[in-house]
Amino acid sequence: MANNFRFKPLLEKIKNEIKKHGYKITGPRLAIIEFLIHTEGHPDIDDLYSEVSKDYPGIGVATVYRTMDLLRQLNLINTLELPEGRQRYEIILPEDHHHHLVCMECKRIVEFGNCNFKHLVEDIESSTRFKIYSHSTVAYGLCPHCSASS
Amino acid sequence: MANNFRFKPLLEKIKNEIKKHGYKITGPRLAIIEFLIHTEGHPDIDDLYSEVSKDYPGIGVATVYRTMDLLRQLNLINTLELPEGRQRYEIILPEDHHHHLVCMECKRIVEFGNCNFKHLVEDIESSTRFKIYSHSTVAYGLCPHCSASS
């Protein structure tokens, strides 16, 4: 697996974070977290449920929802808001600020790292008097394949 | 109404767009569109349903959903994807490219106009080979009021 190198330290960090807050490391949680660390994709609840079921048969959907809530509360995952009407998730890697490009045709999701938003923060903070903590950008377009075939 | 000046030409443009595509101007549609043009907010389906019911009693929720689908297909409204799990809408004004700032505490939504994304488009297009057509940024923070009281 390409990203295996990131596996152990990240997994340990996540487990510690969970324990630190008084929650427990359980089979279903581990299976979900390991899947999230390994996958290159941006799974939704259904993807998680069906994929994790392979490692952990018998897991219930409710557990998947509850685990994702927990991970989000602990700031261990990001939630992607796309126009699909459901959420997709990705594990947060340290030092990996990126955004997403979505193909309007085939729905493929690609990450991109260039982000110059930080240059704007001061401007926006002074014009709106908000204190900004985070941001998320989604760009829409056509992927190479779909743009060739249209 | 502060934005009355924008009302007539925009309304005409929208009506024409609807007719041009073979759809009809009906009472419920007009009531929804007029509300969207007048409001300063970012209503969700429920807001629309209850507000528009005042002008047009008896309207059904299904009609609100269907009208918003139509307006989105014709590119007359923007959909805001926020972590609330439901969509919010805004009418598209010509020459008004902006993004949104959301207060994490009180959920207030504020628009900001600074956007330097266009400088990145070429970079992203060449590194990903996508053709980009639009983008949307949401920043999260604390509004002046909430940041004072915390």
Add this chain to the structure above:
DNA sequence: ATACCTGCAAAGTCTTTGCAACATG
């Protein structure tokens, strides 16, 4: 031993759909 956690099924919420009556162009 004591929280916490799980799967299940039921309940809840939000959105879509089928349909007969109606309205627009």
Add this chain to the structure above:
DNA sequence: CATGTTGCAAAGACTTTGCAGGTAT
């Protein structure tokens, strides 16, 4: 008057919740 549109209610999709039994620490 042909075609699109509407409100309603039912169906569908997705998410949350209550609970009794199970499990991590």
